[in-house]
Amino acid sequence: MNKPITKPTAATEAPETIKMNMIQAINSAMDVMLGRDPDVLVFGEDVGYFGGVFNATEGLQKKFGLNRCFDTPISEAGLIGTAVGMAAYGLRPCVEIQFADYIYPGYDQIVSEAARLRYRSAGDFWCPMTIRSPYGGGIFGGQTHSQSPEALFTHVAGIKTVIPSTPYDAKGLLIAAIEDDDPVVIFEPKRLYNGPFDGNPDNPVTPWQKIEGNDVPVGHYVVPLGKARIARAGNEVTVLAYGTMVHVAIASAETAGVDAEVVDLRTLSPVDIESITASVKKTGRCVIVHEATRTSGFGAELSALVQEACFYHLEAPIERVTGWDTPYPHAFEWEYFPGQKRIGAALKRVMEA
Amino acid sequence: MNKPITKPTAATEAPETIKMNMIQAINSAMDVMLGRDPDVLVFGEDVGYFGGVFNATEGLQKKFGLNRCFDTPISEAGLIGTAVGMAAYGLRPCVEIQFADYIYPGYDQIVSEAARLRYRSAGDFWCPMTIRSPYGGGIFGGQTHSQSPEALFTHVAGIKTVIPSTPYDAKGLLIAAIEDDDPVVIFEPKRLYNGPFDGNPDNPVTPWQKIEGNDVPVGHYVVPLGKARIARAGNEVTVLAYGTMVHVAIASAETAGVDAEVVDLRTLSPVDIESITASVKKTGRCVIVHEATRTSGFGAELSALVQEACFYHLEAPIERVTGWDTPYPHAFEWEYFPGQKRIGAALKRVMEA
Amino acid sequence: MASLKNSRALSLRIPEPRFRPGETADFSNLNISEAGVMPRPEVDTQPKDMRDLAYGLVRVLDKDGQAVGPWNPGLDIATLKRGLRNMMLTRVYDERLFRAQRQGKTSFYMKCTGEEAVSIAPAMVLNHDDMCFPTYRQQGILIARGYPIVEMMNQVFSNALDPMKGRQLPVMYSSKAHGFFTISGNLGTQFTQAVGWAMASALKGDDRIASAYIGDGSTAEGDFHHALTFAGVYRAPVILNIVNNQWAISSFQGIAGGEDAPFASRAIGYNLPALRVDGNDFLAVYAATQWAMERARSNLGATVIEHFTYRAEGHSTSDDPGRYRPAQEAKLWPLGDPIERLKNHLIHLGEWSDDDQQALHAELVELVRAAGKESESHGTLHAGDRPSVKTMFEDVYKEMDWRLIRQRQELGI
Amino acid sequence: MASLKNSRALSLRIPEPRFRPGETADFSNLNISEAGVMPRPEVDTQPKDMRDLAYGLVRVLDKDGQAVGPWNPGLDIATLKRGLRNMMLTRVYDERLFRAQRQGKTSFYMKCTGEEAVSIAPAMVLNHDDMCFPTYRQQGILIARGYPIVEMMNQVFSNALDPMKGRQLPVMYSSKAHGFFTISGNLGTQFTQAVGWAMASALKGDDRIASAYIGDGSTAEGDFHHALTFAGVYRAPVILNIVNNQWAISSFQGIAGGEDAPFASRAIGYNLPALRVDGNDFLAVYAATQWAMERARSNLGATVIEHFTYRAEGHSTSDDPGRYRPAQEAKLWPLGDPIERLKNHLIHLGEWSDDDQQALHAELVELVRAAGKESESHGTLHAGDRPSVKTMFEDVYKEMDWRLIRQRQELGI
Numbered sequence A, B: 001m002n003k004p005i006t007k008p009t010a011a012t013e014a015p016e017t018i019k020m021n022m023i024q025a026i027n028s029a030m031d032v033m034l035g036r037d038p039d040v041l042v043f044g045e046d047v048g049y050f051g052g053v054f055n056a057t058e059g060l061q062k063k064f065g066l067n068r069c070f071d072t073p074i075s076e077a078g079l080i081g082t083a084v085g086m087a088a089y090g091l092r093p094c095v096e097i098q099f100a101d102y103i104y105p106g107y108d109q110i111v112s113e114a115a116r117l118r119y120r121s122a123g124d125f126w127c128p129m130t131i132r133s134p135y136g137g138g139i140f141g142g143q144t145h146s147q148s149p150e151a152l153f154t155h156v157a158g159i160k161t162v163i164p165s166t167p168y169d170a171k172g173l174l175i176a177a178i179e180d181d182d183p184v185v186i187f188e189p190k191r192l193y194n195g196p197f198d199g200n201p202d203n204p205v206t207p208w209q210k211i212e213g214n215d216v217p218v219g220h221y222v223v224p225l226g227k228a229r230i231a232r233a234g235n236e237v238t239v240l241a242y243g244t245m246v247h248v249a250i251a252s253a254e255t256a257g258v259d260a261e262v263v264d265l266r267t268l269s270p271v272d273i274e275s276i277t278a279s280v281k282k283t284g285r286c287v288i289v290h291e292a293t294r295t296s297g298f299g300a301e302l303s304a305l306v307q308e309a310c311f312y313h314l315e316a317p318i319e320r321v322t323g324w325d326t327p328y329p330h331a332f333e334w335e336y337f338p339g340q341k342r343i344g345a346a347l348k349r350v351m352e353a
Numbered sequence C, D: 001m002a003s004l005k006n007s008r009a010l011s012l013r014i015p016e017p018r019f020r021p022g023e024t025a026d027f028s029n030l031n032i033s034e035a036g037v038m039p040r041p042e043v044d045t046q047p048k049d050m051r052d053l054a055y056g057l058v059r060v061l062d063k064d065g066q067a068v069g070p071w072n073p074g075l076d077i078a079t080l081k082r083g084l085r086n087m088m089l090t091r092v093y094d095e096r097l098f099r100a101q102r103q104g105k106t107s108f109y110m111k112c113t114g115e116e117a118v119s120i121a122p123a124m125v126l127n128h129d130d131m132c133f134p135t136y137r138q139q140g141i142l143i144a145r146g147y148p149i150v151e152m153m154n155q156v157f158s159n160a161l162d163p164m165k166g167r168q169l170p171v172m173y174s175s176k177a178h179g180f181f182t183i184s185g186n187l188g189t190q191f192t193q194a195v196g197w198a199m200a201s202a203l204k205g206d207d208r209i210a211s212a213y214i215g216d217g218s219t220a221e222g223d224f225h226h227a228l229t230f231a232g233v234y235r236a237p238v239i240l241n242i243v244n245n246q247w248a249i250s251s252f253q254g255i256a257g258g259e260d261a262p263f264a265s266r267a268i269g270y271n272l273p274a275l276r277v278d279g280n281d282f283l284a285v286y287a288a289t290q291w292a293m294e295r296a297r298s299n300l301g302a303t304v305i306e307h308f309t310y311r312a313e314g315h316s317t318s319d320d321p322g323r324y325r326p327a328q329e330a331k332l333w334p335l336g337d338p339i340e341r342l343k344n345h346l347i348h349l350g351e352w353s354d355d356d357q358q359a360l361h362a363e364l365v366e367l368v369r370a371a372g373k374e375s376e377s378h379g380t381l382h383a384g385d386r387p388s389v390k391t392m393f394e395d396v397y398k399e400m401d402w403r404l405i406r407q408r409q410e411l412g413i
């Protein structure tokens, strides 16, 4: 228990891949890990027989048995607290919080416990726990099914915060998280579960299955934590984004006609400072995009970091395009959601500055 | 109930003042409000007969009776949750969380409930609740008696976050908070309870009673929420600070020999953007200081705001001097605490940039 | 004690419901007390002297539609008919709004089918200024208190007249004027708030009490414990209703611990009295609420009531219960349907007929249809009018601060 | 029911302890069962068939120091003497460290005076690899398990050899090797974690069980409820100890609901068996733990044990109990002192004398003095050596990320 995970042998031939949507990729990550490591287990509200309200755990109980994948009482603090105990025992629990909006009852167990075990015990105990949770808007979920609370986690020393934007990353990052010996919170952009979303609700969504290049290995692989990805190469301005906003940012660059470099952060904490710095030093401009409310959002940290690292390279003020400082209002989905219009306008503003 | 508070009549003569330490000032605020408004009540763990572990509520139960000031079970979620219900009824509960480090179990009731009542009910219900809690380090309290979680509240739309740095402000802001019709979280810098602290643990602390100009009106007065205070006027660099760090920043400016303007924010959310902008536009330089861990701390928001508002006035990168991205370690109080040395160095760096 | 070491490998019990899709549900093992057999203690009985009530089931209506036993509230015919009408209106309302969601007129809907008595009987017992802290499944309270169903629909459609100004998910009503606290999307939180509200009322020497609701699944949240702790310690005038409809989305009540011990018995450890009630029996729910209300109003404190019922349909429009429980389970539920049972009682009393029932149903369908038309004329989620976008920035605080003013400008409105 | 309206103004009950400073405590109204009278059910008894044990008090040692009744664990003399020594060592240790705090050698200290049996007897019953999840008042577990007191002192002094590397508040020990989970400053959290640990052990077919502690005051936290819920639902092999020392800093147990119903009775609603035990009776605590352990090891699940004891001294070095309770209350506590009572039992058995007691005490004082000297030679909080400041940035994560590396550089180390 708590033993090192067997590292994959270097692939000699290209691994088998298939097209998966993001839910299937997440499901596959847990499937692979349940199969490889008897210490991995999956639980949460409705995740057992039913397979989760978004089907992320579908089939896992049937395949691996009740002991490896089961329902819990509706108690986020209880399920995270027991997961902390299991992780301290030596297991690698991977738990689901049904919506990120419902993580707060478990916040104390995350912040005061999971994040602290290793430090306060000087390495005597640690907590290899993964928390998965769907987050973000764009689905008419209203204020309690649309929140983006990532900044409440990036502020907490001792946990890592991860947000994927593609099926490939979702699977690879989730496997990395489960194998990580520290607690990791992964927020899954639920708007992207079925297909990428360009921010324009009038455009039909192409399912991931039809997206070219969306090839997800069926077996084990890892997308390392802490490494960003250039989602769109560009030269004029750097856009820092994650989750759904990666796709909206790319579309915004196209429609605004700005040659933006879109950096998909993938891991927010620890963030990939090198990729960020390299891109901003190249472009001299930076726009930060997220769905969360603006004040003290993760965009603030990004803005501060960029300013600290690239002050002498900046040719325009760094802009933040974010959700408003209000709860997420049901009827005003597209007025709240930072869409192409607002991002495009910001891109143009920084180009004109 | 939930009726408008009687506003003080314009004082014709100077109000009676006495020297109070910060605890006495806080006690006086509650005393005044319990006396003025029958809908105000005070409760929390150990706050009744005992008067609170820091004596903030001393004598209130004796003076106003069990119904106005009482002990609660050790349940931060329970006491905040019941306070939300009382506030919705029409009372103005002012509750104590014994240490800010213990606020997390009540986080859901604050974030999902207190902060949301007015918005989600379209003004049908609201929540005039005040949460007081001692926060911050400098007292060898170790990791669970030293935390500065303010950024976890500034990110939440619907609550206000306040941090005083003097007895006068502590009383006036607390009265303003109790009279405010929205939920307010006040973090009290416990290191300042007995006297200002310049960050140098070898210097003896002068009690507030002996501090010149520390005149606190005995009666009712208000320090308005949302308004900063220039704690030290200066021309070379703006220091944004709050709580204990205001005093450390002033001392740092003196010892570093930099003519810093120290802005004491007093209210973090909504922050006084005008005062900040005016000062930074004047000095062209900005150093931000707080005790909380750096990543996603409130300093990030301040840095982003300053950069957005004063980009073309900045002559040097904005610096953040903060607690490290670790829990607060018991034995390394002064290596963790942002003291004069680190602040002074930052002041000099921005002057040399 | 080293001898015990390695004596046996430990194992975990993961509770499973007795029946899954494809199987035939069988409730014959259910140990249900007969109608009329449970004693009715005086309202000032010490909790320790009435623990048995947490394990039995208070029932009034027997198989023949007769009201029997000490819990019979002895209601007059007008009240019975009002109860029937409220329950039927709630069901008709639910059916229309469910269809409206399927037609894309809103994003989401939740029915309370089979559980109408649990909200409506208490709403009829309590004064209208007693504050209810409902979950999303007590729309019946609003209906019983005469809140206009057009307004309810306006909320569900997030239209121009939505009293929640488009901010809330459908079914998340709020009406202080009807003693109906703003519903939260976060399970459980209202249970503690109700206790706080009741404490406030008592502190002010008021005479209003609070009535809180929580689902069987949600009893596992900390708020449940906080509510019972504070209610017990301060003897708060509140009724703590647990609606045990046996399902929490896909999880059966055993996942919350309800199979080993009835939820009502949780009250015992807090020295609170508990009543366990047939939630599909309008008269039993009515009588239990009366008992608890009298207790609260007499300064004797809180009562926990477990309403044993059955969630006859899916959790919400997003749910398909056929994926996790037998299709016919709802039909087999032995405690029947609250509307049917109250109807049979009225027929038994000679005050009602199947024709009356049909006529009333037709009337209510028409009433709801007309209301629906009116509401839809003010818009539905994706069509027609809606609240002004400007209002999106209001009510975050009492007054907008500079951030919200600027952001509203940024949005260009 | 409008008739009841305005019938009476409501009021709130705010519980108060019976005695305050200046008054004379009087425990004569306390209803304490005689030693030996409580029955000892078989370990496989259904919780519903043993509810009375939540309301009685399991006691073995009577007034004369005799062990009586079915709960007498029948320990051999060596075990009894080990128990006495462990308790005395804990008390002597506490006294020295308390003084050390007063001398400024550390920032804070917490004694467990009067409650030694509650940690030491269970630690002697359980296997050393059963994991305990203690609060700050169970230092006795480490002592009973042979953790070196020098190491404990190193932690308290945050000195160069502090196994927690100066990071934790004094008394917040951790030793996986001794089945002692890292103590949290946040009350209650460990209760749920213990259940999780036990679930993990059961899931793996292991044979180790968990033992969790919580204070009377802290039972009000949500974690208490979550722990009982999960323990009940999954039948986790865990012992859930409630240490009711009647005080939570300045709040008496009534503020947590303990006066109306014993904390043990909370177990009833979760279908968990409960034992209520004289926590100052080493033999009773020993026997209750044996019972619960056997139950857990036999896959019968969790047991809740309320240890009824009394916090004989202040909450911590920061506290002055004279400000909120009568000065002599501790002396009047009728269930005495666990050390005295076990000593008297040994004397009663003819195996011990007052002289032996004095000699042992002197030996332990010397042992602790020597350990203190050794520990202090490695530094105390404000003097002498301490851990390397570099380590401040370690163990936040398994590996330091760029932020911590940069910040360490920023600090110039």
Ligand SMILES: Cc1ncc(C[n+]2csc(CCOP(=O)(O)OP(=O)(O)O)c2C)c(N)n1
Binding pocket: A045, A074, A098, A102, A105, C135, C137, C185, C186, C187, C214, C215, C216, C217, C218, C219, C243, C245, C247, C248, C249, C311, C315
């Ligand atoms: C804190 C929180 N956790 C999870 C959810 C998601 N959720 C919504 S309803 C529900 C099931 C509730 O079941 P129950 O309490 O039995 O009420 P019922 O739906 O049966 O009326 C869940 C898990 C939520 N809304 N809030």
Ligand SMILES: Cc1ncc(C[n+]2csc(CCOP(=O)(O)OP(=O)(O)O)c2C)c(N)n1
Binding pocket: B045, B074, B076, B098, B102, B105, D135, D137, D185, D186, D187, D214, D215, D216, D217, D218, D219, D243, D245, D247, D248, D249, D311, D315
């Ligand atoms: C979550 C949390 N809230 C409050 C505190 C402050 N606090 C520390 S000890 C204590 C009293 C605990 O009393 P009890 O549970 O009875 O344990 P005892 O001290 O009597 O052993 C309080 C309120 C804390 N440490 N954690």
Ligand SMILES: [Mg+2]
Binding pocket: C215, C216, C217, C243, C244, C245, C246, C247, C248, C249, C311
């Ligand atoms: Mg349910």
Ligand SMILES: [Mg+2]
Binding pocket: D215, D216, D217, D243, D244, D245, D246, D247, D248, D249, D311
């Ligand atoms: Mg205690």
